[in-house]
Amino acid sequence: MKKVLFTTVLFLTACAVSAQESVVKEAKSAKSDPVKAAQIIEPALVDPSTANDPETWKLAGDFQKAIYDEENMKLYLPGGQADTSKLYNSLVKMFEYYTKCDEVEQAKVKSGELKKPKLRKKLSKTLATVRPNLTNGGSDAYNSGNYANALKFFGLYVDAAENPMFEEEDAVKNDTLTPLIACYAALAANSLNDKDAVVKYATVGKSHKEEGYRALMCLAEAYGKGENPDSTQWLATIKEGTERFPSQEYFIGNLMDYYIQKGRIDDGLTEIDQVLAKNETPYFLYVKGVLQYEKKDYDAAIATFNSIIAKNSDFVAEAYSKIGDCYFFPAQVIVEENSKISMDDPKYAANEAKIKEYYEKARPNYEKAKELKPDNRQLWGQYLLNIYWKLNKAEYDALEKELTM
Known part of the structure; x- marks a missing residue:
């Protein structure tokens, strides 16, 4: 019984091999219609009995090349309408099949089944010729x-x-x-x-x-x-x-954010000065001003932001906003202090006067930022609202209404 089963298995295996070889032959006979031939040969590309033969992959690549050549020719004919999807799809498959053909052939050379590769030179030359068109296919796909x-x-x-x-x-x-x-x-x-x-x-x-x-x-x-x-x-x-x-803002901005998060402000200032020595732009000046602001060196930061404003180029609204910050946020420290002491304390009144002084200095800078970039409320919105609450109730009411619209 075991012998009969074994014989049956051998018979079925032989039939499978014969079937795949038949598929290859059928594909060859249909080569005048490469689209049809390409469909016929597909099962042979996954069956080990034929997929381990480099000629199978070469034949599959040949069909794709024929499809590609036919569509590519239409691009150069007067009134020709090429199917670019078909063109690029066959180009990719040609590349994949010829490359696989070489891979299988090289494996046979390495195992000693073949003395030397026979197909590499021709296939590599073919692919080198069509390779530039991969960029066109990629560009079309990316743009879509x-x-x-x-x-x-x-x-x-x-x-x-x-x-x-x-x-x-x-x-x-x-x-x-x-x-x-x-x-x-x-x-x-x-x-x-x-x-x-x-x-x-x-x-x-x-x-x-x-x-x-x-x-x-x-x-x-x-x-x-x-x-x-x-x-x-x-x-x-x-x-x-x-x-x-060094001229790309993305890298400098991210690096400076990293230094700020890590509390390495001095490292950031050293690096941004080196950058500015080679390429002084409004953005890089703005980055330096922000670092100075984070260091609480407000006078230096204001001087840097004013140099941006003087250039009258980019980041002017942002510079005005940060100058406002240089007055507004020190005022918040005093506001916090006042929240912890009695209103009868003489220091409370002195602090209130200082808060108003800071707010008066911050106010025109936020207002200028609002004038320059009215849609960017992050630059001025809540800060001005807070200042108006302290200095001018009518302006507060008007701005509050504007911000809720």
Whole structure:
């Protein structure tokens, strides 16, 4: 009985192998219709009896190449209407199938089943020729919000540069465009919250001289958010960004926030002075003023904010608001003190006078911020309301009504 069962199993296995070989033959006979042939051969790509044959993958790639060539030709014909979805889909599959073909063939060479690869040179040359079109497919997908497809296209482009299959293809191996496309891959991965892909592609993309900052931003986001943020890697990435792209506000702003949170104000001031020595912008001056404010060096902060106002460029409303803060918040310390002493205490009256003095100095600065940016109520809203409550009840009523509208 055991012998009969064993024979049956062998028979069924032989039938399965024969069936998949038949699928390959049927696909070959349908090659004049590559779309149909591509559908026919699909089962052979997952069955071990045929999937371990490099010729199976080459044939599947050939069908995709035929589909791609047909649609690509329409782009150059007068009045031609190419199906770009079909075009780019076949391009991706061609890349995947030819790459898999090389992988299977190399495995057979390594095992001794084949003496040397026969297909790599031709396939790598074919893929090197069509590879630039992956960027077009990626751009179309990204612009339409299909970030998964964008990542697939851009990723294939970047991955090719490290694939041994292309070691003799200088156009791929020495492609200076690779870091730029890696930036785009990182952006797509960031939109998908795919941390692993962000790290993979941003690590390549950050080397691009002009656009590398985008990759570093994505890398910082990946390390800084999620269930398991990596504060060490985040800080290293932010610092790398400030060094390599000192004009990018994102890195300086985040680094200064870090110094403030950690109470390392002096470290922040030292670093921002170094930045300002190379590139003085209103934003970087504003950052310095905020650090001085956090240090409670109010006179120095006011001087820095006034230098921003004098430039009459960006961050003027913010500078006026922070000057207001330099008077308003010291007043709050006195308000807190007065809440703990008797109104009959002579110090209470002296404190009240000081509060009003600070409020009078803060008031015109918040009002100027309101004039410049009436929609940004965070700059002036509650502060002015508090000041008007103390100084002018009519103005308080009017502003309270405005803020509730």
